[in-house]
Amino acid sequence: MQQNDEATRRMATLSAHLHPPSLQMQGVPPLRRENCRAKGGAPGFKVAILGAAGGIGQPLSLLMKMNPLVSVLHLYDVVNSPGVTADVSHMDTGAVVRGFLGAPQLENALTGMDIVIIPAGIPRKPGMTRDDLFKINAGIVRTLCEGVAKCCPRAIVNLISNPVNSTVPIAAEVFKKAGTYDPKRLLGVTTLDVVRANTFVAEVLGIDPREVDVPVIGGHSGVTILPLLSQVKPASSFTSEEINYLTNRIQNGGTEVVEAKAGAGSATLSMLNTRRTYSKMQAYAAAKFADACLRGLRGDAGIVECTFVASQVTELPFFATKVRLGRGGAEEIFPIGPLSEYERVGLEKAKNELAGSIDKGVSFIRK
Ligand SMILES: NC(=O)C1=CN([C@@H]2O[C@H](COP(=O)(O)OP(=O)(O)OC[C@H]3O[C@@H](n4cnc5c(N)ncnc54)[C@H](O)[C@@H]3O)[C@@H](O)[C@H]2O)C=CC1
Numbered sequence: 513m514q515q516n517d518e519a520t521r522r523m524a525t526l527s528a529h530l531h532p533p534s535l536q537m538q539g540v541p542p543l544r545r546e547n548c549r550a551k552g553g554a555p556g557f558k559v560a561i562l563g564a565a566g567g568i569g570q571p572l573s574l575l576m577k578m579n580p581l582v583s584v585l586h587l588y589d590v591v592n593s594p595g596v597t598a599d600v601s602h603m604d605t606g607a608v609v610r611g612f613l614g615a616p617q618l619e620n621a622l623t624g625m626d627i628v629i630i631p632a633g634i635p636r637k638p639g640m641t642r643d644d645l646f647k648i649n650a651g652i653v654r655t656l657c658e659g660v661a662k663c664c665p666r667a668i669v670n671l672i673s674n675p676v677n678s679t680v681p682i683a684a685e686v687f688k689k690a691g692t693y694d695p696k697r698l699l700g701v702t703t704l705d706v707v708r709a710n711t712f713v714a715e716v717l718g719i720d721p722r723e724v725d726v727p728v729i730g731g732h733s734g735v736t737i738l739p740l741l742s743q744v745k746p747a748s749s750f751t752s753e754e755i756n757y758l759t760n761r762i763q764n765g766g767t768e769v770v771e772a773k774a775g776a777g778s779a780t781l782s783m784l785n786t787r788r789t790y791s792k793m794q795a796y797a798a799a800k801f802a803d804a805c806l807r808g809l810r811g812d813a814g815i816v817e818c819t820f821v822a823s824q825v826t827e828l829p830f831f832a833t834k835v836r837l838g839r840g841g842a843e844e845i846f847p848i849g850p851l852s853e854y855e856r857v858g859l860e861k862a863k864n865e866l867a868g869s870i871d872k873g874v875s876f877i878r879k
């Protein structure tokens with residue numbers, strides 16, 4: 513019996529070689545690819561990246577392929593996913609990689625996934641706001657989330673596509689319509705705001721950024737990005753000049769990169785930040801946030817990250833705060849905590865702008 517299994521596995525491996533991922537994507541269905549997992553490959557989670565051939569998608573695919581918690585990695589895009597898939601699939605790490613190209617292959621890309629990461633959509637050019645991306649990205653996110661609702665309704669969704677303040681409400685409405693909405697499983701990725709805040713605060717304090725933890729609440733655009741400098745760890749005090757400088761720099765970090773790239777896109781590399789380590793190996797853990805979700809799914813205790821999520825901490829239906837990630841997604845949402853007067857003023861501005869962006873997303877689906 514065991515011999516038969518081994519023979520089947522070898523045949524499937526050979527068949528996979530004769531029909532590599534790039535060919536299968538042209539219509540040849542994968543032949544029992546589950547038998548092609550590297551021998552001894554650890555069991556893990558199934559992750560799909562939608563928009564895998566893009567500026568964020570490509571390095572994210574690389575890092576997810578290196579994440580020991582991932583056993584199956586599906587790379588979907590409307591262009592160039594065969595090349596990215598062939599390339600990434602040659603890495604000698606455990607995850608089995610499969611590629612999917614274009615709308616007819618979306619459902620296969622999504623079926624059975626535990627986590628779906630969505631960086632699909634256009635990025636900003638200088639002079640644009642994130643909201644200027646709504647026209648194109650809203651429709652992209654709607655279609656992809658309809659696929660999620662149909663094919664992997666229990667998956668945890670990490671939504672990266674901008675404007676996050678509107679695309680998360682869009683996704684929620686799509687899932688509500690389909691009857692699959694679980695607010696704990698829909699997470700807008702705001703980790704980059706925390707990453708920037710940690711970096712810029714560390715620069716001011718003259719300490720290692722890995723030792724700094726700055727909660728960033730609200731949303732992911734301009735004044736909706738509200739760093740809580742009064743809650744920085746290690747406990748630190750700042751002059752009002754420093755508070756102004758840091759708040760503005762953190763709120764405009766994305767624009768700083770868009771302008772420096774001068775038309776060639778927005779932040780991609782800093783999206784892939786991680787500062788964790790796995791045993792002896794440096795953790796190439798994709799976006800820090802996806803890795804945190806995977807550790808939550810595994811059942812690790814004490815996984816806390818900021819994310820834009822359905823929430824009751826303010827009167828708004830969505831708000832970014834620290835949450836505890838677990839097997840069910842955002843299992844606990846932490847309160848904002850005590851604010852300085854400067855932050856209280858900032859919170860009102862953030863809520864005003866967020867309310868409009870959330871409504872815009874909701875009406876896009878309800879109209
Ligand atoms: N949440 C956050 O912190 C951040 C969000 N972003 C956002 O992430 C998005 C992606 O940025 P980049 O990777 O730099 O852009 P990019 O243009 O390099 O890549 C986007 C990819 O999405 C693909 N795509 C377009 N329509 C698609 C569809 N219907 N289905 C699947 N894939 C599709 C494109 O073919 C392309 O490969 C942008 O909206 C950007 O604003 C960027 C940085 C940070």
Ligand SMILES: O=C([O-])CC(=O)C(=O)O
Nearest residue numbers: 636674704766767778779
């Ligand atoms: O600014 C942009 O357009 C991309 C983004 O969300 C960021 O870098 O925070």
